Amino acid sequence: MCLKLFVPLLALVGASRGWQHKTADQVRSAIETNDYALVAFVMPNSPRCEALDPHWANVEDAIPAAVSIDCSSHYDFCLENDVASYPAIRFIRPDGTNKPFRGTRKGSEIGNFVNRMLRPVVTRVEKTTLSSFRSSDDVVAVAHFTPEETSLRDRFAELAEKLHDRHAFGLQDAAAGPGKITCWNNAIGAMQMSTQLEAVDAMEELVKRCAAPLVPRLTRRNxxxxxxxxxxxxxxxxxxxxxxxxxxxxxxxxxxxxxxxxxxxxxxxxxxxxxxxxxxxxxxxxxxxxxxxxxxxxxxxxxxxxxxxxxxxxxxxxxxxxxxxxxxxxxxxxxxxxxxxxxxxxxxxxxxxxxxxxxxxxxxxxxxxxxxxxxxxSEEKTEKSEDTAEEKNEGGQEPVKETKKTESEDVKTHDEL
Incomplete structure (x- = not known):
């Protein structure tokens, strides 16, 4: 079957030069002597690791502190870092920070992940910097709270701590309430805003809806x-x-x-x-x-x-x-x-x-x-989706218009089909 698309293909990934693995001692040194290290934990002959290889070559060219390690030769070191599946990519600091990369394993996504980890968890935003900040990442959430809205500020900070490896979070002081959060999905040109933030999960659900891609990549987590x-x-x-x-x-x-x-x-x-x-x-x-x-x-x-x-x-x-x-x-x-x-x-x-x-x-x-x-x-449990689409049945046909599922229904994962 041949794929025929009417849009230009993106530039091809650079040719693979093969993994340039470091020893466990060399990786430890990279972590201890730099502000951070980006480490790829790899298992030889794994199809997923082989698919990452050409992308990782570009990452190493762009990020001096990027290194890889062969977990078949340094298994104990990989266990020390709680690596359970391969490949695993981690952002590690000398202070013990060890953040897993959860995105698509390609150079641009990995680079965006590093940029997020290097900026503040919550960036202070002013009127003069709002325009540039809102376009600084694929998904950007900016909270507008008064100084008195301390509870909302604290909850937003907690959310940013949880998700800042995936999205950008900013805070702008507001002259008057009620507080609101504006979220931009620059990848698809969409924006969402809400002042209904009192529910415990309201902020996270807003960001989740905002960040949802129209055409997602299927992963084990989703x-x-x-x-x-x-x-x-x-x-x-x-x-x-x-x-x-x-x-x-x-x-x-x-x-x-x-x-x-x-x-x-x-x-x-x-x-x-x-x-x-x-x-x-x-x-x-x-x-x-x-x-x-x-x-x-x-x-x-x-x-x-x-x-x-x-x-x-x-x-x-x-x-x-x-x-x-x-x-x-x-x-x-x-x-x-x-x-x-x-x-x-x-x-x-x-x-x-x-x-x-x-x-x-x-x-x-x-x-x-x-x-x-x-x-x-897995490194992180799959987050259950709480949003389900309602059925819209036209002409009695149901192959593409679903009924809302209940929690008791058994749906097989693709490994089980």
């Missing part, structure tokens, strides 16, 4: 949240980071149009190498699109040329009842388009075998057991 969101999911699978980023930009308008009913997500196949089989695709596929209804378990693999217009037509056909869900067994036919525009039908027996497994011939573990196992190994 997959349960998306599966329980009450919306259909439209997946774009790819192995090349530039394709994932280009698709994210290309499909933004479509994601805005359908955001009430579905979420468009991208999936890095280096992170989820066996996920395509759960959607009727061969695991070796290079790129693909599929729609999933988590409430019913139905999936709709797309077998045509990937363009935004074609995907929208595919979604509408599902909504109109013109497309049947994958039966979990039959062989899926895929259309491949070469550079000359020639098409051919390709298929793989792997899809048939994967279909049998997805249909239930091999029973997966109970969801709660699987999620618990992975959570124990």
């Amino acid at each position: 997959e349960v949240e998306h599966l329980n969101s009450g919306k259909s999911l439209v997946y774009f699978f790819a192995r090349v980071e530039d394709y994932l980023e280009a698709w994210t930009e290309a499909v933004l308008a479509l994601a805005k149009k359908y955001h009430e009913y579905m979420t468009f997500v991208t999936v890095d196949l280096n992170e989820y190498p066996t996920m395509p089989a759960s959607f009727g695709f061969p695991n070796e596929i290079e790129d693909a699109v599929a729609l999933q209804n988590p409430a019913t378990g139905q999936v709709y693999p797309y077998a045509g040329e990937i363009t935004v217009d074609a995907v929208e037509e595919f979604i509408n056909s599902i909504s109109d009842g013109k497309v049947e869900p994958w039966d979990g067994v039959s062989l899926l036919q895929l259309v491949e388009v070469d550079e000359q525009g020639h098409t051919q039908v390709i298929a793989s027996q792997a899809a048939s075998q994967a279909g049998k497994e997805a249909a239930g011939e091999n029973k997966p573990k109970d969801e709660a057991e699987k999620v618990e196992e992975r959570t124990e190994k």
